[in-house]
Amino acid sequence: MGEVCTRHVAVAVHAFDPISYVGITGLFRDRPEIRLVTDNDVPDAEVIVVVAAGVDSEVLAQLRNLARRTTARLLLVVDELRESDLLSVVECGLAGVIPRSEATAQRLASSVLAAAQGRGQLPDDLLGALLRQVNRLQREVLTPRGLTVSGLDPREVDVLRLLAEGFGTADIAEKLAYSERTVKNIVHNVLNRLGLRNRPHAVAWAVREGLI
Structure with a gap:
C-alpha cells in the first residue's frame, strides 16, 4: 500500500502575551496536519490564529493589519467577547471565533482545517448574537436609507x-x-x-x- 498523503496547513500564531503564545503553539506541535510558521514567515501562513483576552482597539487594529498584509484566514481565540464587539471582529474578516475555554488541541486543529478549506466557525450563541446585530443594523440603519x-x-x-x-x-x-x-x-x-x-x-x- 502507498503512503497516505496528509494535508499540512501552515499556521502562524499571534498572541498578546508570551504565556498564551506558548500554550497555543504547544497544542499545535503534536498535530501532524499543522505546520507552524514563525512571524517572519507569516506571508506563507494559510491560517493565522490570534489569541487575546478580550477585544479592544489594539486587538482590532492587529486583526485589520493582518487582514491587509496577508491572504491568510484569521481565527480568534478569546477569553471573553462582548456581543457589542462581535460585528467589529467579523468586519475584520474572521473565519472563526473559538472561546479560550473550548480551545483544545482537537478543536483548534479542526477549526484551522475548516478555515483553510474556506469554511467559517462560530459558536451557536455568538452566531445568534451576530444575527441579532445584523437584523438590528438592517432595521434601524439600512432600511430607513x-x-x-x-x-x-x-x-x-x-x-x-x-x-x-x-x-x-x-x-x-x-x-x-x-x-x-x-x-x-x-x-x-x-x-x-x-x-x-x-x-x-x-x-x-x-x-x-x-x-x-
Whole structure:
C-alpha cells in the first residue's frame, strides 16, 4: 500500500502575551496536519490564529493589519467577547471565533482545517448574537436609507438579478417598469461604487456575494 498523503496547513500564531503564545503553539506541535510558521514567515501562513483576552482597539487594529498584509484566514481565540464587539471582529474578516475555554488541541486543529478549506466557525450563541446585530443594523440603519446589508438598494439587486438571467437593458426596463435610462444609471452607479469593470463582472460579484 502507498503512503497516505496528509494535508499540512501552515499556521502562524499571534498572541498578546508570551504565556498564551506558548500554550497555543504547544497544542499545535503534536498535530501532524499543522505546520507552524514563525512571524517572519507569516506571508506563507494559510491560517493565522490570534489569541487575546478580550477585544479592544489594539486587538482590532492587529486583526485589520493582518487582514491587509496577508491572504491568510484569521481565527480568534478569546477569553471573553462582548456581543457589542462581535460585528467589529467579523468586519475584520474572521473565519472563526473559538472561546479560550473550548480551545483544545482537537478543536483548534479542526477549526484551522475548516478555515483553510474556506469554511467559517462560530459558536451557536455568538452566531445568534451576530444575527441579532445584523437584523438590528438592517432595521434601524439600512432600511430607513433604502439599503440592504450588501450595500445595494432593492432596485440594484433586482437589476443585477435580471442581468444574471441574460436580459438586456430594454427587457429589464420593461420588466421593472423603469425607463432604459434609469436601468443604465442603476448599472453605472453599481459599477462605480463597487469598483467593478463591466456588467459580467457585476453579475459575478453578486453571485459570489450570494445576492442572486
